[in-house]
Amino acid sequence: MMNYDKLATQLDAVKHDVKQSLGQRDADYIRRVILAQRLCEWSGRILIMLGFIQPLLWVIGVLSLAVAKIIDNMEIGHNVMHGQYDWMNDKHINSRRYEWDIACDGSSWNRVHNYEHHTYTNIIGKDRDFGYGLLRLSNDFRWRVKNLWQFATYIVLSVLFQWGVSYHEMAAERVFFGKKKENRKNTMTHSELKRRFFSKGARQVVKDYVLFPLLAGPLFLWVLAGNLIANLLRNLWTSTIIFCGHFTGDVQTFKQEDCENETQGQWYYRQALGSSNIEGGNLFHVLTGHLSFQIEHHLFPDIPAKRYREIAPKVKAIFKEHNIHYNTGSFARQYASVVKRILRFSLP
Amino acid sequence: MSSILTTLSNAFFHHASWKGYWEPVVQRFVPAWRDGLYRAQVKDVSMLNKNTTALTLAPDKQWPVHIGGQHIGLTLEINGRLITRVFTVASDPLTLKQTGTIRLITRIKHDGLLTPLIPALENEQWVNISAPQGAFTLPRHSKSTVMIAGGSGITPFIAMLKALTIDNANPRAITLYYFAKENEHVLHDELALIAKTLPSFSYHLLTRACHGDAEHYLTQHPNADWLVCGPAPLYRQVVDVAEIANSDVYSEHFGAPPMLTSNTDSDTFELRHNTKVLEVSSEQTLLTQLQAKDIPVNYGCGIGICHQCQCVKKKGIVKDTRTGALSDSAEQLIQLCVSQPMSDLELEI
Numbered sequence: 001m002m003n004y005d006k007l008a009t010q011l012d013a014v015k016h017d018v019k020q021s022l023g024q025r026d027a028d029y030i031r032r033v034i035l036a037q038r039l040c041e042w043s044g045r046i047l048i049m050l051g052f053i054q055p056l057l058w059v060i061g062v063l064s065l066a067v068a069k070i071i072d073n074m075e076i077g078h079n080v081m082h083g084q085y086d087w088m089n090d091k092h093i094n095s096r097r098y099e100w101d102i103a104c105d106g107s108s109w110n111r112v113h114n115y116e117h118h119t120y121t122n123i124i125g126k127d128r129d130f131g132y133g134l135l136r137l138s139n140d141f142r143w144r145v146k147n148l149w150q151f152a153t154y155i156v157l158s159v160l161f162q163w164g165v166s167y168h169e170m171a172a173e174r175v176f177f178g179k180k181k182e183n184r185k186n187t188m189t190h191s192e193l194k195r196r197f198f199s200k201g202a203r204q205v206v207k208d209y210v211l212f213p214l215l216a217g218p219l220f221l222w223v224l225a226g227n228l229i230a231n232l233l234r235n236l237w238t239s240t241i242i243f244c245g246h247f248t249g250d251v252q253t254f255k256q257e258d259c260e261n262e263t264q265g266q267w268y269y270r271q272a273l274g275s276s277n278i279e280g281g282n283l284f285h286v287l288t289g290h291l292s293f294q295i296e297h298h299l300f301p302d303i304p305a306k307r308y309r310e311i312a313p314k315v316k317a318i319f320k321e322h323n324i325h326y327n328t329g330s331f332a333r334q335y336a337s338v339v340k341r342i343l344r345f346s347l348p
Numbered sequence: 349m350s351s352i353l354t355t356l357s358n359a360f361f362h363h364a365s366w367k368g369y370w371e372p373v374v375q376r377f378v379p380a381w382r383d384g385l386y387r388a389q390v391k392d393v394s395m396l397n398k399n400t401t402a403l404t405l406a407p408d409k410q411w412p413v414h415i416g417g418q419h420i421g422l423t424l425e426i427n428g429r430l431i432t433r434v435f436t437v438a439s440d441p442l443t444l445k446q447t448g449t450i451r452l453i454t455r456i457k458h459d460g461l462l463t464p465l466i467p468a469l470e471n472e473q474w475v476n477i478s479a480p481q482g483a484f485t486l487p488r489h490s491k492s493t494v495m496i497a498g499g500s501g502i503t504p505f506i507a508m509l510k511a512l513t514i515d516n517a518n519p520r521a522i523t524l525y526y527f528a529k530e531n532e533h534v535l536h537d538e539l540a541l542i543a544k545t546l547p548s549f550s551y552h553l554l555t556r557a558c559h560g561d562a563e564h565y566l567t568q569h570p571n572a573d574w575l576v577c578g579p580a581p582l583y584r585q586v587v588d589v590a591e592i593a594n595s596d597v598y599s600e601h602f603g604a605p606p607m608l609t610s611n612t613d614s615d616t617f618e619l620r621h622n623t624k625v626l627e628v629s630s631e632q633t634l635l636t637q638l639q640a641k642d643i644p645v646n647y648g649c650g651i652g653i654c655h656q657c658q659c660v661k662k663k664g665i666v667k668d669t670r671t672g673a674l675s676d677s678a679e680q681l682i683q684l685c686v687s688q689p690m691s692d693l694e695l696e697i
Contacts, residue, residue, distance in 0.1 A: 096644060107622075
């Protein structure tokens with residue numbers, strides 16, 4: 001029998017210790033990451049335009065811009081929007097103001113991801129992130145013919161990931177298609193959702209596919225292609241990391257009735273079973289926005305992500321004491337497990 | 349040009365300002381460079397008595413020169429957190445022109461977040477200040493002026509008087525009543541010097557224990573302009589006497605603003621914000637309650653001056669804790685730190 005109260009006390013203590021020690025080094029760290037992001041983005045955008053001198057410069061530029069977008073979305077955007085740095089009281093680095101370099105409107109993300117996904121993690125019917133309404137990833141869902149080719153659906157989703165994320169809330173709200181669901185409390189009108197979706201999306205499209213290509217004059221197509229590839233690389237990377245954090249073979253799902261009147265300890269337990277980690281080096285962790293520590297992130301979504309590294313051994317020890325599986329492995333292992341899961345459930 | 353950059357950074361780089369987008373980069377080369385604030389370098393920190401420090405700062409050249417009596421927000425990065433408190437500039441504008449420095453005189457609140465750290469500031473260290481604000485300045489045309497200072501409330505008067513020693517275009521009688529605890533009056537020498545240069549100026553160092561309330565002194569100056577700066581109880585007393593004496597009161601009172609409670613004692617209301625519905629009480633400010641509930645909010649001085657906690661109220665009524673005035677129920681900007689809930693509210697923080 002799980003001792004949920006003890007689990008909660010132990011994990012709360014870990015969280016408390018980190019929160020007490022937040023300070024200058026965390027503030028300096030996130031500013032350093034923003035600095036690196038700006039350097040990557042602008043050197044990338046300039047190098048892409050210098051491709052006519054030497055095509056290799058274009059290649060480096062595209063990679064640099066892709067890295068900039070990944071850092072902006074993962075280590076800065078995702079984490080700042082979780083409120084991890086709100087204690088700094090900085091008017092730009094906080095969860096209310098930060099808006100990221102991606103098609104998805106930040107406030108939509110805050111509602112669907114920070115609230116729904118992180119509160120109701122892997123509860124079937126409540127957390128739409130489990131399969132995104134597109135993929136069948138457990139037997140909780142009835143098999144349909146379209147699941148036969150869901151691996152292809154997954155590839156398309158990965159390629160267009162930023163648009164998937166952007167459209168996510170409108171899909172949930174059935175803004176354009178489908179029958180309205182009864183368990184959703186509307187906090188935004190459909191017209192406001194549409195306005196924000198198109199406004200943010202259009203600005204991203206104009207920036208990468210009109211504004212910067214036009215600035216390049218005769219190199220219009222080079223820049224357009226470079227930006228397209230940078231966005232594609234970012235999409236594939238973020239999608240892959242997120243799938244490895246949530247849809248490996250061992251990740252479990254939950255029923256709504258099991259989670260009613262859940263205690264803090266039970267909530268922690270559900271987070272623990274709903275996530276998986278990826279092992280890797282320093283740069284790898286930064287580029288995943290420390291979502292390679294998905295377990296720690298789901299237990300403590302508002303602790304500055306860089307700190308997940310130092311608390312991981314403590315969390316692992318606590319899990320061991322309670323006999324909870326600490327789901328971690330190399331990138332290759334975790335990704336293989338994801339692919340297997342998508343394929344397995346494409347069949348009845 | 350700057351409006352084009354703002355539009356571009358808004359639309360394509362998702363930052364409220366171009367400066368904000370580049371801030372962490374520029375900070376590498378220019379310490380404490382911050383969007384929306386000015387920089388100032390610490391030139392001297394000294395103790396005037398065991399509870400009061402004088403901080404001399406050299407503001408950036410771009411800083412708009414203040415008028416004697418105005419205040420500024422001082423922002424320090426304290427272990428990664430940006431903390432702001434408001435202080436009156438206790439020096440005159442001409443000194444700024446001559447020496448490039450301004451002076452802040454602050455009383456150290458030992459349980460405070462910011463003031464206990466001022467004595468530990470190092471020379472040449474960079475801090476941030478806001479533009480000068482406030483309309484608490486010497487009335488231009490006045491025959492007779494009475495200044496009533498309580499504790500560190502002496503600071504704006506020093507700035508006003510020093511300015512007069514240099515340019516006294518409208519000579520007038522000025523009397524200063526300076527209340528403080530025994531042995532805690534600061535800047536005697538400067539007051540003595542001012543009195544020498546300004547024959548029409550006289551001052552009295554008073555303690556409530558020995559000399560009683562301000563009322564006795566004030567009634568000697570009917571029909572004058574009364575300027576008061578000090579804690580809220582002193583201010584209220586002066587206002588009461590002024591009504592009887594038919595005098596105009598100009599005031600600046602810092603410190604915790606008086607907390608007004610509603611007639612119906614304690615009420616709880618619903619506060620909607622994003623997807624959340626919270627319960628708030630009418631007994632505390634919105635800022636205090638939101639912080640207690642771990643809702644992310646920006647904040648600054650906590651007394652309604654710096655506007656960092658400003659947000660949009662979509663619906664509902666709040667009371668301004670400084671004036672007791674009720675807002676209307678329509679959409680408007682409010683400052684969380686001086687707003688007390690009076691009805692159900694909807695906020696966009």
